[in-house]
Amino acid sequence: RPRPLPPALDYAATAVFLVWVVLIVALYSSVFLGSITKLWGFDYTFTLKHLQDLSPQGWSVFWTSAKLSAYAAIPSTLLGFLIGYLVTRVDFPGRSALEFGSMLSFAVPGTVMGIGYILAFNQGALLLTGTEMILILAFVFRNMPVGIRAGVAAIHQIDRSLEEASTMLRANSATTLRRIVMPLVRPAILSGLVFAFVRAMTAVSQVIFLISPRHKLATTQILTYIEYGSLGRGAALASLLTVFMIVVIAALYLINRRLDTRAAAEVAAT
Numbered sequence: 001r002p003r004p005l006p007p008a009l010d011y012a013a014t015a016v017f018l019v020w021v022v023l024i025v026a027l028y029s030s031v032f033l034g035s036i037t038k039l040w041g042f043d044y045t046f047t048l049k050h051l052q053d054l055s056p057q058g059w060s061v062f063w064t065s066a067k068l069s070a071y072a073a074i075p076s077t078l079l080g081f082l083i084g085y086l087v088t089r090v091d092f093p094g095r096s097a098l099e100f101g102s103m104l105s106f107a108v109p110g111t112v113m114g115i116g117y118i119l120a121f122n123q124g125a126l127l128l129t130g131t132e133m134i135l136i137l138a139f140v141f142r143n144m145p146v147g148i149r150a151g152v153a154a155i156h157q158i159d160r161s162l163e164e165a166s167t168m169l170r171a172n173s174a175t176t177l178r179r180i181v182m183p184l185v186r187p188a189i190l191s192g193l194v195f196a197f198v199r200a201m202t203a204v205s206q207v208i209f210l211i212s213p214r215h216k217l218a219t220t221q222i223l224t225y226i227e228y229g230s231l232g233r234g235a236a237l238a239s240l241l242t243v244f245m246i247v248v249i250a251a252l253y254l255i256n257r258r259l260d261t262r263a264a265a266e267v268a269a270t
Contacts, residue, residue, distance in 0.1 A: 028242065034235030041231075050232035051240075058221065058237050065218040066244065068132060069200035072139030076196040079140065080147020081189055085181065087148075088155045089163070099148070106145035110205030113142065118209055130212040138210055139200040146199075147192035154188035155181065183263065190256050194249055201245055 005013065034040035038047050054062075080102075086092075087099040105113065117138055121128035128134040158181065166176040182189065204219045211220050218241050225234035 031235050031242070032239050034231060035239040036236075037232070039232070040235060050236040053230075053233050054236055054240070058233065058240075061216045061221040062218050062237065062240060062244075064215060065201055065241075068135050068215075068217070069139065069197050072136045072143070072200050073193055073197040076140040076143045076200075077147045077189060077192040080144040080192055081151040081182075081185070083144075084148045084151025085155060085177065088152050089160075102148055103145045105141045106143075110142070110203070111209070113138065114206040114209035117206075129210070130215070132215055134210050135207060135215060135217070138206055139196070139203065142203070142206060143196040143199045146195045147189075150188040150192045150195075151185060154185035158184050186259065187256065190252060194252055197248065198245055201241065 004010070033044070035050050036046055036048065037044045038049075083098065083102050087095050108116075117134055118129055120126065121134055121137075128137070162180055162184075163176050166180050171179070202219060203217070204223070207217055208220055208223075211217055218237055222234045222237050222241075225231070225237065
């Protein structure tokens, strides 16, 4: 059973937690306030002009960011899970090198990765600079390591006997992975999916070198607004980004809870 903390430690931990909550609330509240006031920090007269001024450019980059992040989140999560499964369950030459190499994209600074993509995909058959594909690739390989680590941690908790039983019942590897392993590690897959989507929506350091006039992202557009002194529009786009991600994350976790409830009902019925 969990035991209570000593009173002094309990009060100290609670105080730190409350201070952290106040700071977080103050940070996001200031951004939301800046989106509905005339001049952030000087004139707090209520206005919706900044939100209205997002049309059409602000809304365009917002939906471009959402689309590309969604495109990148799914392969990033699935590829990370598959690599995690391979390095955990399959013994083959170069397994450690595969795991180490797949983690490098998360260890290298984003600015270095962005410049590397420009140099690697700037000519010949690999000319991707200025396209949507280079942004998607950057998102996939930047966020994939989190899916790998989440998959490895979840797969380590599954007894190998479950997969062996599936094999003895003449199920092939793909069926075992789809019917046995993936349902058991669904929370880890969902966590990787949420992280990949959120990180892609909020990426700055890497993509700032990869965007083009036709394919701008919300984060870089916010920086552009701030550089030109449009603090209100920058705050409005940041607020829209924050609300959208909260809704997406809540929806994904709600779907996961319903799937867990349905799975529990099916087990109880059998």
